[in-house]
Amino acid sequence: MTLSTADIRRKFIEYFSRNGHQAVASSSLVPADDPTLLFTNAGMNQFKDVFLGSEKRSYTRAVSSQRCVRAGGKHNDLENVGYTARHHTFFEMLGNFSFGDYFKQEAIQFAWSFLTEELKLPKDKLLVTVYAEDDEAFDIWENQIGVPKEKIIRIATSDNFWSMGDTGPCGPCSEIFYDHGEHIWGGPPGTSEEDGDRFIEIWNLVFMQFNRQADGTMEPLPKPSIDTGMGLERISAIMQHVHSNYEIDLFDNLIKAAATIVGTEDLSNKSLRVIADHIRSCAFLVCDGVMPSNEGRGYVLRRIIRRAVRHGYQLGASDIFFYKLVEALIKEMGEAYPELKDQKPVIEKVLRVEEEQFSKTLSRGMNILNEALEALEGTVIPGELVFKLYDTYGFPTDLTADVAREHDYTIDEDGFQAAMQAQRKRAQEASQFGADYNDTLRVEQETAFTGYDKGEQESNVV
Numbered sequence: 289m290t291l292s293t294a295d296i297r298r299k300f301i302e303y304f305s306r307n308g309h310q311a312v313a314s315s316s317l318v319p320a321d322d323p324t325l326l327f328t329n330a331g332m333n334q335f336k337d338v339f340l341g342s343e344k345r346s347y348t349r350a351v352s353s354q355r356c357v358r359a360g361g362k363h364n365d366l367e368n369v370g371y372t373a374r375h376h377t378f379f380e381m382l383g384n385f386s387f388g389d390y391f392k393q394e395a396i397q398f399a400w401s402f403l404t405e406e407l408k409l410p411k412d413k414l415l416v417t418v419y420a421e422d423d424e425a426f427d428i429w430e431n432q433i434g435v436p437k438e439k440i441i442r443i444a445t446s447d448n449f450w451s452m453g454d455t456g457p458c459g460p461c462s463e464i465f466y467d468h469g470e471h472i473w474g475g476p477p478g479t480s481e482e483d484g485d486r487f488i489e490i491w492n493l494v495f496m497q498f499n500r501q502a503d504g505t506m507e508p509l510p511k512p513s514i515d516t517g518m519g520l521e522r523i524s525a526i527m528q529h530v531h532s533n534y535e536i537d538l539f540d541n542l543i544k545a546a547a548t549i550v551g552t553e554d555l556s557n558k559s560l561r562v563i564a565d566h567i568r569s570c571a572f573l574v575c576d577g578v579m580p581s582n583e584g585r586g587y588v589l590r591r592i593i594r595r596a597v598r599h600g601y602q603l604g605a606s607d608i609f610f611y612k613l614v615e616a617l618i619k620e621m622g623e624a625y626p627e628l629k630d631q632k633p634v635i636e637k638v639l640r641v642e643e644e645q646f647s648k649t650l651s652r653g654m655n656i657l658n659e660a661l662e663a664l665e666g667t668v669i670p671g672e673l674v675f676k677l678y679d680t681y682g683f684p685t686d687l688t689a690d691v692a693r694e695h696d697y698t699i700d701e702d703g704f705q706a707a708m709q710a711q712r713k714r715a716q717e718a719s720q721f722g723a724d725y726n727d728t729l730r731v732e733q734e735t736a737f738t739g740y741d742k743g744e745q746e747s748n749v750v
């Protein structure tokens with residue numbers, strides 16, 4: 289069976305609706321009333337208060353396809369884009385939720401039946417993990433579902449134990465993996481080669497079972513709940529018989545559009561994948577009201593745009609190009625997300641203006657960086673240079689690090705921070721004489737982006 293990405297999204301919602309779940313629309317990428325969370329990064333975010341019991345809904349089962357961004361804060365997959373087959377900055381998370389309704393057994397059964405009956409995935413390609421101590425989940429997989437013992441892997445790390453924070457709801461997880469075949473490097477979860485892309489995690493089932501107290505004790509929740517998340521692009525890859533998310537219908541079209549716009553014929557170029565990924569996060573972030581700026585969410589957006597622009601430059605784009613991809617994106621995703629169509633003029637304008645601004649300094653900055661790389665002894669780019677590129681040419685540090693990585697170099701983070709401190713000190717001293725350095729200072733303070741890191745909710749699993 290081959291299914292389009294749009295078909296899978298639809299099938300998922302239909303399947304769970306048929307099974308008593310309320311279909312709930314994706315919430316914004318900017319979390320409502322939650323300043324501790326950088327961007328919506330999981331389907332459960334919009335239900336946080338329902339899980340905590342402080343908000344009541346008219347339903348106890350829900351299903352959604354949630355737009356997510358993981359490009360900063362605790363969950364940062366920005367660096368993975370272009371390097372793994374399975375990570376995006378923007379992706380959609382399909383999820384089914386039980387608010388004190390069904391629990392472990394039904395959650396496992398729903399997931400298994402969706403994959404093997406609705407999508408007809410071959411059972412022998414699937415393997416699962418459970419939390420090391422979760423005998424109950426192990427037993428359900430083995431005896432009720434019939435997964436052979438050797439394909440149920442016990443994991444003792446936090447990868448298989450989810451918690452919302454230091455206290456509050458938490459519980460074990462069970463993850464479902466798909467084996468893409470021996471020809472791809474990687475080992476099953478729990479082995480030293482698990483970071484490879486042979487066994488790809490597709491679905492995470494979280495069993496919210498305990499309420500962790502301040503003293504660490506685990507009280508059983510009176511009404512345990514379920515939170516699950518499956519990456520739409522990852523399941524699409526499987527259903528379209530390709531290995532990488534970047535080969536699915538949606539990305540294939542975006543990559544071709546990007547190639548035409550920047551004027552390259554090398555469709556396998558990594559930079560095209562980066563651009564196709566970044567147009568999704570950037571367009572959706574602007575659509576949800578984020579504007580490029582020097583602080584907070586806006587600075588993360590600015591960094592992603594500049595990164596995409598640099599990759600276009602790398603491919604030889606001779607003109608402002610990034611905004612032109614909005615049209616292709618709307619073709620792929622406008623039906624599922626009509627707001628993208630409504631906001632088209634705004635999105636295009638914001639991306640165009642940001643690129644125009646950055647392109648003024650990009651090529652000079654790149655020349656300086658390339659010359660420095662040629663003259664460099666060792667493999668670490670000095671912090672002073674990273675700072676100069678940042679301060680004078682508008683290169684966010686991750687952009688310089690991205691270029692460095694392409695040459696197997698790294699950047700000197702500590703040296704960069706020291707250069708930044710020195711500048712701050714100079715600015716403070718100068719301010720005694722009434723000089724105005726405020727603009728510069730704001731940019732500097734944002735670079736490390738620690739603001740959201742500290743208190744960000746622990747929604748790392750789904």
Ligand code: ATP
Nearest residue numbers: 365375376379489490491492517518519748749750
């Ligand atoms: P991985 O270990 O592959 O990074 P994860 O454990 O961080 O995934 P979860 O937090 O469990 O992912 O999210 C639930 C599901 O969302 C995953 O099983 C996966 O299918 C999907 N997913 C997570 N991160 C990404 C991403 N950056 N791009 C695409 N899909 C993702």
Ligand code: MG
Nearest residue numbers: 363365375748
């Ligand atoms: Mg991850």
Ligand code: MG
Nearest residue numbers: 447463489492
């Ligand atoms: Mg994982």
Ligand code: MG
Nearest residue numbers: 463489492749
């Ligand atoms: Mg996971």
